[in-house]
Amino acid sequence: MSSKDTVSKTLVVAFFLCVVCSILVSGTAVILKPMQDENRILDRNKNILSAAGLYDPSIHSDSDIAELFSRFTPRLVDINAGRFLDAQEATELGIDIASYDQRKVVTDPALSEALTSDEDLADVKRRALYQMVYLMEGDGENELDTIVLPVSGYGLWGILYGFMALEGDANTVKGLAFYELKETPGLGAEVRNPRWTALWPGKKVYAEDGSVGLTVVKGAGMGDYEIDGLSGATLTSRGVANLVQYWLGDDAFGPLLKQLGGRQSQSLAALNQE
Numbered sequence: 001m002s003s004k005d006t007v008s009k010t011l012v013v014a015f016f017l018c019v020v021c022s023i024l025v026s027g028t029a030v031i032l033k034p035m036q037d038e039n040r041i042l043d044r045n046k047n048i049l050s051a052a053g054l055y056d057p058s059i060h061s062d063s064d065i066a067e068l069f070s071r072f073t074p075r076l077v078d079i080n081a082g083r084f085l086d087a088q089e090a091t092e093l094g095i096d097i098a099s100y101d102q103r104k105v106v107t108d109p110a111l112s113e114a115l116t117s118d119e120d121l122a123d124v125k126r127r128a129l130y131q132m133v134y135l136m137e138g139d140g141e142n143e144l145d146t147i148v149l150p151v152s153g154y155g156l157w158g159i160l161y162g163f164m165a166l167e168g169d170a171n172t173v174k175g176l177a178f179y180e181l182k183e184t185p186g187l188g189a190e191v192r193n194p195r196w197t198a199l200w201p202g203k204k205v206y207a208e209d210g211s212v213g214l215t216v217v218k219g220a221g222m223g224d225y226e227i228d229g230l231s232g233a234t235l236t237s238r239g240v241a242n243l244v245q246y247w248l249g250d251d252a253f254g255p256l257l258k259q260l261g262g263r264q265s266q267s268l269a270a271l272n273q274e
Contacts, residue, residue, distance in 0.1 A: 040101075041099065042062060042065060043179070044101075044179075045065050045066075045069040046062070046065055047162070047163055047177050047179040048069065048072065048134055048148050048163050048165075049065065049068050049069060050163075050175070050177040051148055051162070051163035051164060051165040051174070051175045051176060051177040052136070052146050052148055052165040052174055052175060053165070053174060053175045053201070054068050054071075055068060071136050071137075072134040072135065072136045072146075072148070073134070073135045073136070074097055074098075074132055074133075074134055075132070075133050075134070075135055076089075076090050076095065076097055076100065076130050076131070076132055077130065077131045077132070077133055077253070077256055078129065078130060079127065079128070079129060079130065079131050079252060079253070080129065082253075082254075082255030082256045082259070083256065084256075085130065090130075093111070093130065095111075095130065097132070100130075100132055102127075102128035102130065102131050102132060102150060103128075103161070105128050105130075106126045106127065106128055107126075111128060111129055111130065112126050112127060112128050112129055113126065113127060113129060114126050115127060119251055120246075121153075121242050121243075121245055121246040121249075121251075122152065122153035122154065122239075122242050122243040122245075122246035122247065123153060123154035123159075123239075123242070124152055124153060124154065124159060127252075131149075131150060131253075132150065133147060133148060133149050133150075133253075133256075134146075134147070134148040135147055135148075136148075138168070143168060144168035144260065145167070145168045146165055146166070146167065146168065146174060147165065147166045147167075147168070147170055147257070147260060148163050148164070148165045148166075149163065149164050149165075149166070149247060149248075149253055150162075150163055150247075151163065151164050151176075151243050151244070151247045152243060152247075153239050153240070153242055153243025153246065153247075154239050154242075155181060155182070155183050155188055155191075155235065155236040155239035155240070156182075156183055156184065156188050156233070156235040156236050156239070157182040157183060157184070157188075158181070158182030158183075159181075159182075160178050160180070160181040160183070160191065160236075160239060160240070160243065161178065161179060161180040161181070162176060162177050162178035162179055162180075163176075163177050163179075164176050164244070164247070164248075166205065166257070168260075169261050170205075170257040170258065170260045170261030171204055171205050171206050171257075171261050172202065172203070172204060172205070173200045173201055173202065173203045173204075173205065173214065174201055175197065175200060175201055176197055176200045177192075177197065178191050178192055183233070183236050184233070184236075187230065187232045187233040187236070188230065188233040188235070188236030190230050190233065191230065191236060191240060196228075196230065199221065199227050199228055200227060203224060203225060203226075203227065204224040204225055205248055205257075206248075206258075207225070210258070211249075212244065212245050212248050212249050212254070213225040214227075214244050214245075214248065215227070215241045215244065215245065216228075216229050216237045216238070216240050216241040216244070217229055217241075218234065218237070
């Protein structure tokens with residue numbers, strides 16, 4: 001057999017191996033995608049429950065998440081108009097409320113927008129035009145109990161992603177949970193430390209003049225609005241303060257929250273008709 005025939009056969013075998021491997025990889029990705037999507041939604045729901053103080057890993061497991069999360073009603077918000085979108089409007093936009101992920105659409109010019117440096121206090125560069133929030137009624141009460149909002153902002157090394165939960169008055173913090181960050185372990189990453197997140201419940205959001213009073217300060221936080229800054233993590237603390245100011249402020253969820261706060265006694269059924 002000539003060396004030319006050997007080379008040809010080697011190339012043919014290599015080609016077919018590449019084809020077979022690519023088919024296997026593509027097929028595996030297709031098979032695993034539903035499972036990955038399901039796990040992504042499960043993790044999202046767990047973090048929403050954690051922010052609202054409804055999920056304790058020492059008590060609950062993943063099998064409890066669906067039942068606990070069923071108490072929430074997801075609502076899509078037009079961030080610029082400060083109002084809820086109904087199911088028909090979401091459908092017209094091509095949005096499936098059950099699986100919508102505002103992080104995934106920030107590169108889509110039809111569903112997101114760039115922020116100017118003056119607007120972008122949280123340093124996120126772009127934001128989705130439509131944000132998903134989660135509402136929960138109280139036990140045995142015909143009124144709004146909990147509001148959970150997605151929040152994000154740049155820390156020291158990258159963007160922190162999390163959820164902030166407010167009481168039904170839209171002015172009292174119920175909890176804060178970050179689920180993704182790039183901060184330094186033992187320093188900025190302490191934003192996930194239960195001792196630090198325990199400082200947030202009960203703090204107030206809006207000052208008497210309507211501005212966002214809630215902030216993170218260097219040293220010991222005093223009074224209704226201040227949270228102790230993280231020791232040795234000044235830039236991360238500043239990033240958290242900025243994202244709170246941005247997402248709860250007039251350029252983001254502020255207008256919607258002030259509407260909800262003035263109508264706490266309305267049931268979700270009434271809110272859902274809007």
